Amino acid sequence: MSSSLPGTSTAGRTHSPDQGLRTRRPRSRSPDATSRPRKRRRRFQHPPPPRRSPLEPTERDPAARFEKELLSELTCDICSQLFVQPVTAPCQHTFCAGCLHRSLDYNMACPICRDGLEYTYFQEHPCNKLVLAIILQTFPEAYAERRAAIETEERDARLDTPIMVCQLSYPCMPTMLHFFEPRYRLMLRRCLATPNPRFGMIPPPRVAPSSSHLPASQQQAGAVGQAASTSTATTNHASNASRPSSTGNEYGTMLEIRRVQMLADGRAVVETWGAWRFRIVERGTLDGYVVARVERVDDWEEEDVVFVEETQEEAGSSRPDKQRTIAQLMEICHDFLNELRQGTPWVVQRLDQNFVPMPADPSNFSFWMGALLPIDEHEKAKLLPIRSARLRLRLVVHWIERLQSQWARSYASASRLQVVHWWMRRQLMRAVFGTVVPAGATGFVVALLVVFMAQSVGRQINGSA
Structure with missing residues (x-):
């Protein structure tokens, strides 16, 4: 009987004590494992370095x-x-x-x-x-x-006149403007960079109603304005024929910049003065605002010659306003101003003190009187294309007569208590003001007191009735 010691070999093999522990278990393979080929690992291949382009x-x-x-x-x-x-x-x-x-x-x-x-x-x-x-x-x-x-x-931007579409302005009249839109602030900055800072002002356009829907008085005023505008020397009649003359967007006033006050946030308060009238020949848009090529509109030099020719042609006419002279038309306007001074005296005096004094020249007086009348601005714009001071005064007198007829109709249709109320208010104003209106805040406060007293008296009269 032979014994084997640890570390000895039997039949050419060596046995260790932990031989049983190191025995590996065979891996279990699926039935189809032998039929499927073994995948090879893909080796990552680095892209070749980019070729350097030849240096410029x-x-x-x-x-x-x-x-x-x-x-x-x-x-x-x-x-x-x-x-x-x-x-x-x-x-x-x-x-x-x-x-x-x-x-x-x-x-x-x-x-x-x-x-x-x-x-x-x-x-x-x-x-x-x-x-x-x-x-x-x-x-x-x-x-x-x-x-x-x-x-x-x-230079291309200044080739055509910059136009501001805002309100109605007349020659020889001041206009205060507030620039707050970015497009008009840019326009103002470009105007100030020129030797003569100025720009054009035209009223905003309005679609004119058909003549069939207008009252007879407005149709008559339109006829007067149309007859006056036919005396202007214009071009491009075909393009202007389709546009209503009462819109006022083809004629404007050139405004000279007198004073500019810049605010902290970029806005500006600009004081301008009306220099002369113009007509837009061609218009476009630059950086959001309107630019145009304009032609100057001046009055006729020989006013008396034109008046004599018109008088001879209209000798058979029955209308009295066609035969009135400039002096007669201005006298009618002065009488109307006197009526305003008696009824509401602070209106004309405040206009004289804070706006501009009443001019003596008939040409400038026609615009001054037109700015004073309480009518629509698009109606006032009819004065711009008229190249005759007498024709403008005729149109102004027509507006005055229309206002007086409206006031007369309202006075005739008023009740007796309303008539007494108006009469007492007028007497109070005459007693307090007379022909001189206090200036400053005192005059404004006194005017409010008088109106309040007149209204209270009118309410008492209506209550007692």
């Missing part, structure tokens, strides 16, 4: 590469072009002066970092002289081309 001459030259990088640094982030009059904001971002002003019209913040900016800070802010010197030293030709392009664009 500008990239090979360090000076050219530096010039290219410098040009990118001297480019405005708004227009993506070379700086023109560079201005540096407090946030240390630089833009073109014109680009920054256009941006501030829409948003009071830096276009890059959105930091708040003040509009008044950049009104007369000088340009960055260091950046401008670098541009002039390195890119003088590109800067000259940019300046020439901007000047050409501005």
Whole structure:
């Protein structure tokens, strides 16, 4: 009997004590494992390195590469072009002066970092002289081309007169305006950059109703205005024939800028003066506002000769207003003003003190009188195309007669208590004011007291009745 010790071999094999523990169990394979081929691992292949393109001459030259990088640094982030009059904001971002002003019209913040900016800070802010010197030293030709392009664009913009569609304005009359829209703020800035800052003003258009729906008095006024407007020397009759003459959007007044008060948020209060009338020949749109090519409209020089010819032609006419002279028409207007002074004296006097004194020239007086009458502005716009002071005064007198007839009808249809009320109010105003109206706040308070007393008396009369 033989014994085997640990570590000895039997029949050429060596046995260890933990031989049974190291015995591996055979793997169980599925029936189809032998039939399916074994997948090989895919090795990740790195793409070949890109071939370097041959360097351009500008990239090979360090000076050219530096010039290219410098040009990118001297480019405005708004227009993506070379700086023109560079201005540096407090946030240390630089833009073109014109680009920054256009941006501030829409948003009071830096276009890059959105930091708040003040509009008044950049009104007369000088340009960055260091950046401008670098541009002039390195890119003088590109800067000259940019300046020439901007000047050409501005010259094209000023080729036609800028037009503001807002309200009715007359020659030799002041007009106060409030600029708050971005398009008109840009227009104002461009006007102030010209030697003679001015722009045109036209009333907004209105669709005129058909003559069949108008009262007889308005139809008669339209006939007078149409007859007066036929005396103007105009062109493009075919284009103007389809447009109603009462809209007033073809004729306007050139306003000269007298004084500008800029506000902190970019708005502006502008004081203007009516210089002369114009007619729009051709119109277009530039940056949101209207631009037009206009022709000046002046009165006839030989007014008396025209009046004599019209008098001879209209000798058989039965209408008395066609044979009235300028002096007679102005006398009718003065009588109407005297009636206003007796009834509501502060109206005319406040107009004389705070608006403009009554002119003696018939041409300017016709516009002054038209601005005073309480009628629609689109009706007043009929005075603009008329090139005769006498014809304008005829139209003004027609408006006065129409107002007087309306007042007479309202007075005739009023009750006795209303008549007594009006009479007492008129007597109180005459007793308090007379022919002189207190100026300032005192006159305004006294006027309110008189109206309140008259209304209270009228209510007492109505209550007792």
